[in-house]
Amino acid sequence: MSEAMNVHSGVAAAHAVHHDDHGHHHHEQSFISKYVFSMDHKTIGKQFLITGMVWAIIGGLFSVLFRLQLGYPDQSFPILETFFGNWAKGGQIQPEFYYGLVTMHGTVLVFFVLTAGLSGTFANLLIPLQIGARDMASPFLNMLSYWFFFIAGIVMLASIFVHTGPASGGWTMYPPLSALRQAGEGQKIGTDLWLISMALFIVSSLLGGLNYISTILNMRTKGMSMTRLPLPIWAMFFTAVLGVLSFPVLLSGAILLLFDRNLGTSFYLSDIVINGEILPNEGGSAILYQHLFWFLGHPEVYIILLPAMGMVSEILSVNSRKPIFGYMAMLGSLFAIAILAFLVWAHHMFVTGLNPFLGSVFVLLTLLIAVPSAIKVFNWLTTLWRGNIRFTPATLFAIGFVSLFISGGLTGIFLGNSTIDIHLHDTMFVVAHFHIVMGVASFFGMFAGVYHWFPKMFGRYLNNTLGYMHFWVTMIGAYLIFWPMHYQGLAGIPRRYLDKKGWVSFNQFGELDKMITVVSIIVFAVQLMFVFNFFYSIFKGRKVTTPNPWGANTLEWTTKINPGHGNWEGEIPEVHRWPYDYGKDGREFIPQTEPVGANESKH
Amino acid sequence: MQTFFIVAILALGFLITFQIAKASEYVAVLRGYEKSRKQTNKLNGFMLLAFLILGLIGVYYCNERLKGKILGEPASDHGVLVDRMLYVTLAVTFVVFIITQVALFWFSYKYQESDKRKAFYYPHNNKLELIWTVIPAITLTVLVGFGIFYWFKITGDAPDDAMQVEVVGKQFGWEFRYPGKDGVLGKKYFKNVNPAANNPVGQIWEDRYNHDDVFVEQEMHLVVNKPVKLVIGAKDVIHDVGLAHFRMKMDAVPGTPTTMWFTPKYTTKQMKEKTGNPDFVYEISCDQMCGKGHWSMRGTIIVETQEEFDAWLASKKPQYYVANPDKDPSVKRDSVIASAPLTGAVINR
Ligand code: HEM
Numbered sequence: 047m048s049e050a051m052n053v054h055s056g057v058a059a060a061h062a063v064h065h066d067d068h069g070h071h072h073h074e075q076s077f078i079s080k081y082v083f084s085m086d087h088k089t090i091g092k093q094f095l096i097t098g099m100v101w102a103i104i105g106g107l108f109s110v111l112f113r114l115q116l117g118y119p120d121q122s123f124p125i126l127e128t129f130f131g132n133w134a135k136g137g138q139i140q141p142e143f144y145y146g147l148v149t150m151h152g153t154v155l156v157f158f159v160l161t162a163g164l165s166g167t168f169a170n171l172l173i174p175l176q177i178g179a180r181d182m183a184s185p186f187l188n189m190l191s192y193w194f195f196f197i198a199g200i201v202m203l204a205s206i207f208v209h210t211g212p213a214s215g216g217w218t219m220y221p222p223l224s225a226l227r228q229a230g231e232g233q234k235i236g237t238d239l240w241l242i243s244m245a246l247f248i249v250s251s252l253l254g255g256l257n258y259i260s261t262i263l264n265m266r267t268k269g270m271s272m273t274r275l276p277l278p279i280w281a282m283f284f285t286a287v288l289g290v291l292s293f294p295v296l297l298s299g300a301i302l303l304l305f306d307r308n309l310g311t312s313f314y315l316s317d318i319v320i321n322g323e324i325l326p327n328e329g330g331s332a333i334l335y336q337h338l339f340w341f342l343g344h345p346e347v348y349i350i351l352l353p354a355m356g357m358v359s360e361i362l363s364v365n366s367r368k369p370i371f372g373y374m375a376m377l378g379s380l381f382a383i384a385i386l387a388f389l390v391w392a393h394h395m396f397v398t399g400l401n402p403f404l405g406s407v408f409v410l411l412t413l414l415i416a417v418p419s420a421i422k423v424f425n426w427l428t429t430l431w432r433g434n435i436r437f438t439p440a441t442l443f444a445i446g447f448v449s450l451f452i453s454g455g456l457t458g459i460f461l462g463n464s465t466i467d468i469h470l471h472d473t474m475f476v477v478a479h480f481h482i483v484m485g486v487a488s489f490f491g492m493f494a495g496v497y498h499w500f501p502k503m504f505g506r507y508l509n510n511t512l513g514y515m516h517f518w519v520t521m522i523g524a525y526l527i528f529w530p531m532h533y534q535g536l537a538g539i540p541r542r543y544l545d546k547k548g549w550v551s552f553n554q555f556g557e558l559d560k561m562i563t564v565v566s567i568i569v570f571a572v573q574l575m576f577v578f579n580f581f582y583s584i585f586k587g588r589k590v591t592t593p594n595p596w597g598a599n600t601l602e603w604t605t606k607i608n609p610g611h612g613n614w615e616g617e618i619p620e621v622h623r624w625p626y627d628y629g630k631d632g633r634e635f636i637p638q639t640e641p642v643g644a645n646e647s648k649h
Numbered sequence: 650m651q652t653f654f655i656v657a658i659l660a661l662g663f664l665i666t667f668q669i670a671k672a673s674e675y676v677a678v679l680r681g682y683e684k685s686r687k688q689t690n691k692l693n694g695f696m697l698l699a700f701l702i703l704g705l706i707g708v709y710y711c712n713e714r715l716k717g718k719i720l721g722e723p724a725s726d727h728g729v730l731v732d733r734m735l736y737v738t739l740a741v742t743f744v745v746f747i748i749t750q751v752a753l754f755w756f757s758y759k760y761q762e763s764d765k766r767k768a769f770y771y772p773h774n775n776k777l778e779l780i781w782t783v784i785p786a787i788t789l790t791v792l793v794g795f796g797i798f799y800w801f802k803i804t805g806d807a808p809d810d811a812m813q814v815e816v817v818g819k820q821f822g823w824e825f826r827y828p829g830k831d832g833v834l835g836k837k838y839f840k841n842v843n844p845a846a847n848n849p850v851g852q853i854w855e856d857r858y859n860h861d862d863v864f865v866e867q868e869m870h871l872v873v874n875k876p877v878k879l880v881i882g883a884k885d886v887i888h889d890v891g892l893a894h895f896r897m898k899m900d901a902v903p904g905t906p907t908t909m910w911f912t913p914k915y916t917t918k919q920m921k922e923k924t925g926n927p928d929f930v931y932e933i934s935c936d937q938m939c940g941k942g943h944w945s946m947r948g949t950i951i952v953e954t955q956e957e958f959d960a961w962l963a964s965k966k967p968q969y970y971v972a973n974p975d976k977d978p979s980v981k982r983d984s985v986i987a988s989a990p991l992t993g994a995v996i997n998r
């Protein structure tokens with residue numbers, strides 16, 4: 047009973063003799079071991095989720111602040127000075143503050159929210175529940191993974207409060223800017239803290255990822271072959287593989303950068319004269335860092351996106367009461383994306399002086415990745431076709447996800463074509479592209495997941511009316527914010543410009559910028575409403591009365607409404623079929639645990 | 650006061666929403682949960698359809714409002730290629746966009762839950778899946794083909810008659826160097842940089858190619874219809890030479906020189922007429938985050954006729970003479986002492 051061993055904390059090892067009657071007795075857990083240093087995957091998932099939500103609020107608030115500057119560059123907001131003092135002198139956001147905010151916004155949302163918050167939550171929650179395991183392969187490493195993430199967060203948070211401000215070199219942190227203390231305030235201690243925080247984050251992510259992989263490979267219940275896995279699990283699997291293979295590369299990049307900053311090495315530095323000071327470094331390559339960064343950076347965008355894709359597949363299938371269309375193709379395309387994700391990084395570097403021939407190879411590989419993406423879209427569409435669709439808030443967010451993924455994926459075809467990228471690189475077009483396809487789309491996947499699995503997490507429902515408002519305002523808002531932004535990029539407006547007054551070519555979008563700012567504030571407010579709904583519903587939401595409220599096939603719905611440590615009270619159920627028998631042979635759904643009947647039709 | 654007002658309104662709106670949300674849940678429970686769920690389902694199905702229609706109208710409206718603001722005609726030969734590729738891609742993706750978005754929202758609306766319908770068990774269809782693997786693959790191959798063809802044209806070697814200009818980015822401004830009559834930029838070494846001694850570039854004075862090189866700041870001059878090759882570098886951090894009107898862009902990396910070339914098609918004067926904007930000027934934007942002044946790192950370009958350009962260049966004294974006034978044949982021995990500090994001050998500004 048190796049699973050049973052794992053669910054117990056170290057103290058429980060002494061009770062090993064009792065393990066056969068697992069579930070019939072309860073260890074009295076202290077508050078600390080139950081909610082703080084918990085080793086139950088469900089609790090760790092919730093910890094990731096709630097921490098992620100806190101970071102999302104912080105990251106979102108930052109964007110509201112810098113949107114104020116972009117929409118109303120001439121207006122003074124005295125309240126900002128009250129809160130931020132010199133950073134917002136005269137009620138106006140100062141450039142260094144602006145760049146600090148942008149950098150923190152990007153870092154926090156990409157890594158802390160959409161990587162840790164998304165994978166951390168749903169990989170932890172769903173993997174054991176959907177594959178039929180009592181917990182992760184190593185609950186202890188799993189707990190460590192959360193706490194490394196937590197400490198990384200503390201370090202990042204601390205960096206915001208140091209005297210010279212947080213790192214401000216952009217979330218990509220390119221040297222030499224990020225390597226030279228002389229280059230600006232944010233390049234002082236703030237950048238060191240950023241690098242340390244990222245290193246801790248990477249450790250967390252590796253611990254988590256290795257655990258997810260080994261759990262999926264080794265701890266599936268009887269009958270759960272790899273091709274009977276629900277798609278979210280496959281998605282988390284590839285996500286974890288991407289992370290394990292690419293995060294170490296970023297770690298090495300970050301460490302070399304720390305060396306250049308603190309030990310006088312010249313990995314990235316050469317021929318530099320800054321503020322009249324001639325630096326001794328020669329022979330380094332600033333571009334090396336970009337290769338290391340994007341070798342993680344591109345897989346990273348799929349680390350963010352794949353879990354959302356997996357959950358959306360599941361939710362669309364459950365709620366259209368139809369099997370996911372083309373399960374094997376969905377799998378194959380996930381696999382293709384995971385492979386290609388490693389072969390396209392240099393499309394972020396077309397205009398760095400990259401060898402043009404190499405550039406053309408990356409064009410080819412980049413546009414190849416659009417093929418599996420297209421397959422996924424068509425399969426989702428066919429899943430909806432002739433379904434019997436229930437629009438739960440989760441379904442709506444899943445549909446919204448597909449819409450956004452189409453819109454953002456198509457603009458990727460512009461950027462992946464190096465000829466067009468010459469004009470669009472580092473403009474607002476890129477900002478529009480990746481917010482739609484990665485930022486908002488993944489958030490939609492995450493929201494869909496939260497609405498769908500909230501009953502499993504807390505035994506209650508989220509308030510539906512608030513859920514619908516949340517969806518509609520966010521959906522409309524997202525398009526209002528990011529769709530017109532493409533035009534700014536087509537006009538050539540560079541990213542990270544906080545005021546365009548001084549420019550003849552770029553100052554024609556004043557009204558648009560105002561509109562975008564107003565909509566962002568509204569959308570942000572609605573997210574706060576969601577957070578409220580979340581916490582309110584944990585305690586006061588409508589209670590779930592049946593173990594399988596959505597009529598779903600997967601194993602998590604065979605547990606009790608509020609499953610305890612170990613998930614299933616008796617034996618772990620055995621699996622007899624794939625998870626998508628919806629609407630088969632006139633039956634609305636057939637759980638995975640049901641043996642295949644003698645007269646059942648084949649598919 | 651205003652802020653307080655906004656916060657108060659938000660809070661109030663929030664409270665009201667919350668009360669409605671709570672009430673609707675109670676009503677649902679009273680009236681029978683299934684029934685009210687089905688009503689909501691219809692409402693959301695309808696909203697999805699409405700979103701599609703209004704969204705498409707919105708896309709059209711947005712385009713009408715903004716299409717006039719995106720810079721207009723490209724001002725270089727390469728820019729023409731870039732724009733052509735862009736519009737071809739736009740056409741292809743727009744068709745896909747319409748088909749897929751319409752299908753998404755239409756299916757959602759059409760196949761919303763109804764007691765009369767049973768979902769159709771349809772787990773896969775290999776032929777269909779093959780079709781929609783192959784069609785995107787072919788389309789993309791065509792786009793890649795065109796793209797790479799243009800890309801090689803744009804990034805290929807500059808023609809032999811191209812003029813050269815060196816562009817150097819620094820926090821937060823642009824410096825330019827013209828090779829002078831010999832057509833060759835003299836050697837430089839970063840440890841020679843010394844603005845106080847009138848050597849902002851770090852030129853090696855022993856290299857005779859340096860003797861006629863001209864140094865200017867912030868404003869670059871180019872000749873219309875004459876290919877120009879920019880040799881790009883940076884002093885401190887990475888910058889990027891962004892030329893939106895020419896549709897060109899290249900990073901400026903300290904320690905690793907980069908190049909790009911193009912042919913300006915219109916003089917600044919012509920562009921003033923074309924755009925109807927008397928203040929028109931070609932701008933160089935820094936497109937790579939480079940510190941707190943990134944957003945204001947602006948240079949300008951004057952595109953002019955060969956004669957105008959020659960006259961302008963002739964009016965500039967080679968940096969070699971600025972830095973070594975004793976070598977300057979046009980300066981009389983005794984006036985050197987008076988003029989040197991003055992020029993120095995201007996250059997160092
Ligand atoms: C059809 C598939 C896609 C293609 C062809 C594509 C292509 C590109 C290219 C070429 C760039 C670089 C643009 C530039 O900096 O000039 C880019 C940027 C970016 N893409 Fe995509 N993309 C695709 C899908 C995605 C997806 C699915 C995600 C996220 C899940 C994503 C997230 C991003 C992000 C975050 C950036 C910006 C990085 C930065 O800060 O510079 N893209 N994309």
Ligand SMILES: [Cu+2]
Nearest residue numbers: 344391393394
């Ligand atoms: Cu990429």
Ligand SMILES: [Cu+2]
Nearest residue numbers: 888935939946
């Ligand atoms: Cu710059």
